[in-house]
Amino acid sequence: MPGGGTRARELLTRPWDVVVIGGGNAALVSALSARENGARVLLLERADPVFRGGNSRHTRNIRCVHDDASAWNTGAYARSELWKDLCGVGRGPSNEALADLTVRESESVLPWMTAHGARFQPALAGTLHLGRTNTFFLGGGKALINSYYRRAEQAGIEIIYEARVDSLDFEGTRCTGINVDLAETNARVTAKNVVVASGGFEANIEWLSRYWGDAALNYHIRGPKTNDGSMLARLLEVGAATAGEERGFHSVAVDARSPKFDGGIATRLDSIPFGVVLNKHGDRFYDEGEDVWPKRYAIWGGNIARQPDQIAYSFWDSKVQNMFLPPMYGAYSAPTIDEVGRQMGIDGAAAARTVKAFNAAVPADAGARFDPAGLDGVATTDISPPKSNWALPLDTPPYFGIAMRPGITFTYMGVEVRDDARIQRVDGSVFENIYAAGEIMSGNILSTGYMAGFGMTIGTVWGRIAGREAALNGDR
Ligand SMILES: Cc1cc2nc3c(=O)[nH]c(=O)nc-3n(C[C@H](O)[C@H](O)[C@H](O)COP(=O)(O)OP(=O)(O)OC[C@H]3O[C@@H](n4cnc5c(N)ncnc54)[C@H](O)[C@@H]3O)c2cc1C
Numbered sequence: 096m097p098g099g100g101t102r103a104r105e106l107l108t109r110p111w112d113v114v115v116i117g118g119g120n121a122a123l124v125s126a127l128s129a130r131e132n133g134a135r136v137l138l139l140e141r142a143d144p145v146f147r148g149g150n151s152r153h154t155r156n157i158r159c160v161h162d163d164a165s166a167w168n169t170g171a172y173a174r175s176e177l178w179k180d181l182c183g184v185g186r187g188p189s190n191e192a193l194a195d196l197t198v199r200e201s202e203s204v205l206p207w208m209t210a211h212g213a214r215f216q217p218a219l220a221g222t223l224h225l226g227r228t229n230t231f232f233l234g235g236g237k238a239l240i241n242s243y244y245r246r247a248e249q250a251g252i253e254i255i256y257e258a259r260v261d262s263l264d265f266e267g268t269r270c271t272g273i274n275v276d277l278a279e280t281n282a283r284v285t286a287k288n289v290v291v292a293s294g295g296f297e298a299n300i301e302w303l304s305r306y307w308g309d310a311a312l313n314y315h316i317r318g319p320k321t322n323d324g325s326m327l328a329r330l331l332e333v334g335a336a337t338a339g340e341e342r343g344f345h346s347v348a349v350d351a352r353s354p355k356f357d358g359g360i361a362t363r364l365d366s367i368p369f370g371v372v373l374n375k376h377g378d379r380f381y382d383e384g385e386d387v388w389p390k391r392y393a394i395w396g397g398n399i400a401r402q403p404d405q406i407a408y409s410f411w412d413s414k415v416q417n418m419f420l421p422p423m424y425g426a427y428s429a430p431t432i433d434e435v436g437r438q439m440g441i442d443g444a445a446a447a448r449t450v451k452a453f454n455a456a457v458p459a460d461a462g463a464r465f466d467p468a469g470l471d472g473v474a475t476t477d478i479s480p481p482k483s484n485w486a487l488p489l490d491t492p493p494y495f496g497i498a499m500r501p502g503i504t505f506t507y508m509g510v511e512v513r514d515d516a517r518i519q520r521v522d523g524s525v526f527e528n529i530y531a532a533g534e535i536m537s538g539n540i541l542s543t544g545y546m547a548g549f550g551m552t553i554g555t556v557w558g559r560i561a562g563r564e565a566a567l568n569g570d571r
Pocket residue numbers: 116117118119120121122139140141142147148149150151152153154155156157158258259260261292293294295317318321322323324325326358359360503504505532533534535547548549550551552554
C-alpha cells in the first residue's frame with residue numbers, strides 16, 4: 096500500500112518481529128523466509144508499486160548448482176565447477192567460508208524458488224551462452240518479483256510502498272527504531288529484528304564522484320534511482336565494517352541515448368566484437384576481440400569510463416549486422432564511415448582514417464576463417480591495439496554506428512556479515528539484531544569482478560539466511 100495512507104500509518108504503530116528494508120529479490124526472500132519461521136513481518140519498499148523491485152526487476156537469470164540437464168538448463172552444473180568459476184573471478188572469493196556456504200546453499204535455490212511461485216524458461220539465443228549454468232526466469236525479473244510480492248501478500252506479510260527508511264536508532268549495538276519517510280509524513284517503527292536489503296549505492300552519483308571525479312556525471316545507471324546507498328551510509332556511520340572494493344562496480348556499454356536511470360537490460364550493446372570501437376578523437380583504444388563476449392562484455396563500461404568525456408563509438412558494417420541482438424533505439428547508418436561518424440557528432444574523417452588503417456591490418460583470409468561461435472584467432476597484424484579475434488574488415492556498406500556510455504549495473508562495496516547474516520562492526524563486535532542480504536553484502540562473497548547470474552544467487556541464499564535468523568533471534 097502507498098506510504099501516505101491511513102492503514103500504512105497504522106501499520107507503522109504496530110510492533111513487528113521483523114522489518115525488512117528494501118523491495119527487491121533479497122528483501123522479498125528475506126521476508127518470506129522470516130514469515131515461514133513464524134515472524135510477523137513488515138516490508139518497507141521505497142519505490143511505488145509500479146517501480147517496485149529495485150535492480151532485481153531487470154534481471155533475467157540465476158546461477159545455481161544443479162544435477163542434471165532439465166527443461167531449463169542444457170546440462171549439469173556441479174558444486175566444484177561453480178566454486179572453480181567463482182575462484183576465477185577478479186581476486187576470487189573475499190571470504191572463502193561465506194563463499195563456500197553460498198555455493199552449497201545455491202543447490203536448493205531453484206526448488207525453493209519454484210515452491211515460491213517462480214517460473215523458468217529455456218535460455219534464448221543471444222543470452223551470452225549461459226544455457227547450461229544459468230536458469231532463466233519466464234517473463235524476466237519483473238515476473239519473478241511480481242510472483243514473490245503476490246506470495247508475500249498471501250503469506251500475510253505487510254508491505255508499505257513509497258516508504259524510504261531514513262535512519263536507524265540504536266542503544267549500544269541494538270537497533271531500537273526505524274525512521275521512515277512516507278509520502279506525506281515521517282514515522283518511527285519498532286521491530287525486534289531488522290533485515291537490510293536495500294541494494295548498492297550505484298544511483299548515488301555524488302558518492303561515485305568521490306572515487307571517479309566528474310567522470311561519474313557521465314555514467315548511466317542501469318537500475319533505479321532509489322538505490323542511492325542511504326541505508327549503507329547510515330550503517331557505516333554507526334560502525335558497520337565494510338566488505339568489497341570501495342570504488343568497484345560492474346558496468347557495461349550502454350546506448351548513449353538511453354535514460355540516465357533505469358534503462359535496464361535493453362540498452363546494453365553487443366555490437367563491440369563485430370566491429371571497431373573509437374573514442375571521441377576517432378582512435379581505437381582497446382582490443383575489441385580479446386575474448387568471448389560473455390567474458391568481456393562487463394569490461395567495456397570501465398573501458399569507456401576511462402576515455403575522454405566517457406563516450407565511445409561502436410562501428411560495424413552490413414556483413415555482421417544480423418549477428419548480435421539489435422540495439423534498442425536502432426543504429427546510425429550511412430554509405431560511408433565518415434558520414435556515420437559525423438551523424439554521431441565526431442570527426443568523421445578521423446574515424447574513416449582509423450577504419451582504413453584497421454582494414455589494412457586484417458589478414459587477407461579473414462572472411463574464410465571468421466567464426467563468431469568461438470575464439471577464431473582471426474587477428475590483426477602490426478596495429479595497436481590489436482584485435483585478437485573476429486578481425487573482419489569494415490568494407491561492406493551501409494555502415495552502422497552507435498555512441499556508448501558506461502552503464503553502471505551495481506557497486507561492490509557493502510557491509511561485512513557473519514555466517515548468520517548479522518552485520519559485523521569495525522570494532523569486532525556484531526550488531527545484535529540487524530541482518531543484511533543481497534547486494535548490500537555481496538562484497539563478502541566477491542570483492543571485485545562479477546559472474547553473470549550470481550547477484551540473484553547471493554540475494555536468494557542470504558535472504559533465506561537473514562530472514563530465518565532474524566525470525567529466530569532473541570525472545571520473539
Ligand atoms: C540491468 C540489470 C540486469 C541484471 N541482470 C542480472 C541477472 O540476470 N542475474 C543476476 O543475478 N543479477 C543481475 N543483475 C544484478 C542484480 O539485479 C542484483 O544483484 C540483485 O537484484 C540485487 O538484489 P537486491 O535485492 O540486493 O537489490 P535490489 O533488487 O536493487 O533492491 C534494492 C531495494 O531497496 C530499496 N531501497 C533502497 N534504499 C531504500 C531505503 N532507504 N528505504 C527503503 N527501501 C530502499 C529499493 O527501492 C529496492 O527495492 C542485473 C542488474 C541490472 C541493473
